[in-house]
Amino acid sequence: MRVAIIGAGLVGRILAWRLNELRQGFKISLIDQHDRNFVGTGLVAAAMVSPFTEAISTEAVTQALGVKSYLLWRKWLPELAAQTASSITFNQKGTIVVAHPQDQADFKRFKIKADAMIAADKMRSINQATLEALEPQLTENFNHALYFSNEGVIDNQALYTALNQYFDQQENISLIENTKIDQLTNDGTLKGFDQSFDWVFDCRGNGASADLKDFRSVRGEIARVYAPEVTISRAVRLIHPRYPLYIAPRQNHEYIIGATQIESDNDKPVTVRSGLELLSALYSLHQGFSEAQILQLQVGLRPTFSNNQPRIEYDNKLIRINGLYRHGYLFTPTIINDLIDTLFNNENLT
Numbered sequence: 001m002r003v004a005i006i007g008a009g010l011v012g013r014i015l016a017w018r019l020n021e022l023r024q025g026f027k028i029s030l031i032d033q034h035d036r037n038f039v040g041t042g043l044v045a046a047a048m049v050s051p052f053t054e055a056i057s058t059e060a061v062t063q064a065l066g067v068k069s070y071l072l073w074r075k076w077l078p079e080l081a082a083q084t085a086s087s088i089t090f091n092q093k094g095t096i097v098v099a100h101p102q103d104q105a106d107f108k109r110f111k112i113k114a115d116a117m118i119a120a121d122k123m124r125s126i127n128q129a130t131l132e133a134l135e136p137q138l139t140e141n142f143n144h145a146l147y148f149s150n151e152g153v154i155d156n157q158a159l160y161t162a163l164n165q166y167f168d169q170q171e172n173i174s175l176i177e178n179t180k181i182d183q184l185t186n187d188g189t190l191k192g193f194d195q196s197f198d199w200v201f202d203c204r205g206n207g208a209s210a211d212l213k214d215f216r217s218v219r220g221e222i223a224r225v226y227a228p229e230v231t232i233s234r235a236v237r238l239i240h241p242r243y244p245l246y247i248a249p250r251q252n253h254e255y256i257i258g259a260t261q262i263e264s265d266n267d268k269p270v271t272v273r274s275g276l277e278l279l280s281a282l283y284s285l286h287q288g289f290s291e292a293q294i295l296q297l298q299v300g301l302r303p304t305f306s307n308n309q310p311r312i313e314y315d316n317k318l319i320r321i322n323g324l325y326r327h328g329y330l331f332t333p334t335i336i337n338d339l340i341d342t343l344f345n346n347e348n349l350t
């Protein structure tokens, strides 16, 4: 079968990889308007896999989809690392949630919601002694926290690099770069390609906006910093009435600080205001961040439908997968796994 996947972002990449792993005999063309090193939304992302903390601030369904993805990542990432002789860190140390003394009312509200939604073995209140044992540097400013042990953070740069390598290794997968595809039909033909396809998957994220109803982009800005004086080993979320913030740790004292959430499709560079908000909230977490070096300030657009939920649309040979919003890493494995399962008669393919 010949398959075209338009968009080699997060969803397109995972789809190409999993289709190829789960079924032999596909000839896959993975097509993107940029080259393989372009830093699009999927690479700007903090790549946290946070089924519980995200469910509390979004919708309940987030938890079920996210837990399944978390388990799939645990299985899939070591397989990909072994196949490509690479190392893809999946930090599974969980998430700590804190708030400053003046924001304890918001912290309490968050905890009430969490208590109602999250099972007791997935979240616990921790005191200063436990916080000291988990993240000693956080006790400089915080004497209690919530701890969600079953959440993680993926090194998405390493994931993309390993996938590039995987695609190069597979004779039946062509990664076609710098090729923009705009007119998608449902009959398996693609402008510029002689042969037709059995399936065309539209995974263009924001690039598909002109073809989708009730679709919008939500701008997100992050800072990447190098903070040699800071040692925080797991994801941290700061509850704040105006500037909620998270830190997603990477290797060697590098941290991703995110993220703004602005209803806009403007992908121009990070504004002074957003930069100040992110960095001052960061500084309030630990003083060691004051000497951090700002490596990058980056912008990504989250592809989003009006209900903030992902959507798969089937139209003859054209299948559109979009609306991953702020949950690309949290939802994509489940969505792709279930999609392939559906396409192949509900066999259990995990």
Ligand SMILES: Cc1cc2nc3c(=O)[nH]c(=O)nc-3n(C[C@H](O)[C@H](O)[C@H](O)COP(=O)(O)OP(=O)(O)OC[C@H]3O[C@@H](n4cnc5c(N)ncnc54)[C@H](O)[C@@H]3O)c2cc1C
Pocket (backbone or CB within 6 Å): 006, 007, 008, 009, 010, 011, 012, 031, 032, 033, 034, 040, 041, 042, 043, 044, 045, 046, 047, 048, 049, 179, 180, 181, 182, 203, 204, 205, 206, 207, 208, 219, 220, 221, 222, 258, 259, 260, 299, 300, 301, 302, 303, 321, 322, 323, 324, 325, 326, 327, 328, 329, 330, 331
């Ligand atoms: C600041 C920020 C932080 C985030 N943090 C997290 C997080 O911690 N956890 C989480 O789960 N999610 C997070 N996300 C969300 C996640 O990044 C997105 O949900 C995900 O990237 C969407 O994947 P996608 O493949 O649909 O789109 P993309 O990753 O944007 O990929 C779309 C691809 O299609 C290509 N394309 C577009 N138009 C065309 C065309 N006409 N022809 C050919 N190619 C085309 C693009 O070049 C791109 O490569 C974050 C997002 C942002 C912005």
